[in-house]
Amino acid sequence: MRGHYSDVWQAIARAFPERPAVVTPTETMTYARLAEESGALARHLHEAGLRPGDAVALLLYNRPEYVVALFACFATAIAPVPLNYRYRAPEIQALLADSRARVLVYPASLADVVRDAIADLDDPPLLIGVDDDADAASLAGATPWREAVAGGGELPATPPPGGELRLYTGGTTGRPRAVVWAADDILPIQLYSIYTTAGLPLPQTMDDAVRIAADPATPPTVTLPLAPFMHGTALFNSMNALALGGTVLVLPSARFDADAAVRFAIDAAATRLIVAGDVISLPLVEAAERAGVERLGRVDSVISSGMRFSAQVKRRLHALGEIAVIDLLASTEGGPYAVNVTASADDLPGELRLMPGAVVLDEERNEVQDLDGGRGILAFRGTLPKGYFGDEAKTRETFPVIGGVRHVMPGDWAVSRGDGTVELLGRGSAVVNTGGEKVYPAEVEEALVQFPAIVDAVVFGVPDPRYGEIVVAVVATVDGSDVDADELRAHLDARLAGYKKPRHLSVRPSLERSPHGKVDLTRLRSQVAALTDAGAPTGTMRITR
DSSP: OOOOHHHHHHHHHHHOTTSEEEEOSSOEEEHHHHHHHHHHHHHHHHHTTOOTTOEEEEOOOSOHHHHHHHHHHHHHTOEEEEOOTTOOHHHHHHHHHHHTOSEEEEEGGGHHHHHHHHTTOSSOOEEEEEOOOTTSOOOTTOEEHHHHTTSOOOOOSSOOTTOEEEEEEOTTSSSOEEEEEEHHHHHHHHHHHHTGGGTOOOOSSHHHHHHHHHOTTSOOOEEEEOSOTTSHHHHHHHHHHHHTTOEEEOOOOSSOOHHHHHHHHHHTTOOEEEOOTHHHHHHHHHHHHHTTOSSOTTOOEEEEESSOOOHHHHHHHHTTSSOEEEEEEEETTEEEEEEEEESSGGGTTOOEEEOTTEEEEOTTOOBOTTSEEEEEEEEEOSSOOOEETTOHHHHHHHSOEETTEEOBOOOEEEEEESSSEEEEEEESSSOEEETTEEEOHHHHHHHHHTSTTEEEEEEEEEEETTTEEEEEEEEEEGGGOOOOHHHHHHHHHTTSOGGGSOSEEEEESOOOOOTTSOOOHHHHHHHHHTTOOTTSOTTOOEEEO
16 A cells, blocks of 8 residues: 555544544543644644755654654655754754754753754754743743644645655764655555554555554554654654554653553553663563562563663563564664564574565675575665665665665674574674664764863773663873863763763773774773673763773
8 A cells, every 4th residue: 555654644533533642641632633733733834934845853752742743744745853852962953954954843851952052053943842841941932832733724635745754873874864764655664564463454545544443353552662752663663553543652751760661551551562672671671570560461562673682681571461572673774674573481582584675695795695604784675765864975885776676784794594584793883782872983982082181082882781782981091190070971961962971981091002093992892891880870981990
């Protein structure tokens, strides 16, 4: 079925206006209200001068307003651009400039960050402020969200052509780049995830989609994304729940509260959780065990993508009910490449099985996924995004045409077993994946050497049982002197999101670089790994010599 999420959501809103679409612990937004507020926001954006092809940046944690804004943008062919709400002002400023966003939707709790981010922009975006903090002062010229959606308005019956979704990724691309998905392509790509995985027939028409949503035999879909909407897995799975006429549960908080998540999942009868590997699942199962929960309500599936998800934590999830754990290997640029599905603890550790469209390419770009022991880079050759926004060179590099077919190759190496399964070897670059967030070492190194006492720095990741990896740094200082910890923390706080800051920083007189400027990373990793504090929370930093 060709189509558009906006078409499906509008059809379901007309057919079942009183169904709950988005639910928080204190509020229920029906499909009728979702469509009404989206139409009002679409009108507001049009009156502000936005047209198809323009961009709206969403600097929000998971909130109902996020879904409303997404709907309004899709319906009007305006590009929604999710931004990482953990970013600091300089990082946000860079992405606003890069994305050319005409409007920025932000929560009042981030007003100070937004004020600093737009201060030096030549063409700052129009502001829409979401009231999440009664004590926060409104920014000059900002339109309160309630005013933006109060004037009424209708969504276009059919979205204009040319709509996009732009998802920023750090990945192996150096600075963050926006991956551009054509809005018309996303629903056809997701049909397998929406329908086939639920044992449902694929709809051929919009009427079929509505009939499936209306069928009492269709399993109820109540999705609780515990990973943020700014990541594709949480965003797409929430969009898919609405395409089935289901409900998206939202805990509107910038900080993950595992105890609240357990209570909400049970009380709201969640059927699916979207997590980010161990970083969310571990505190979640710990909270359930503390509360004496023997079964996680009606939850029957847990989905994670793109980060470490250990067998030990999966085992504890399986103990909380008949829960299928779906561990995807995917990227913002495309995929999924492979999936490890376990239905019970007996299936652990499971196998990483290639998905349709995924291949393994050796160094000569020959397919070796059918060979036992075939070693190469994972690639995908299904429907793909357009590329990176404003970066044709990087697009050509990441999306090569091989044998006349366009592929995506983010850089993950694997060994095939010849039976459709692979063993993942890791990313062939220096990127650090910590708690589902990707950190590019060069950016952190640049921030470190801007500190007056530091003359050289190297940043890398070391394994961590909860976060997959943690960011660590080794620095050289002027005359081997000590670093003032408080001053360095303040320096980094102003420049980097908390998850990018090194959890451990080792001060040395020299990094002992070779004549070619190389650092012996193997030696440094082994020295530093034994000193790291794996129990420290994200954003903290311990300094040693």
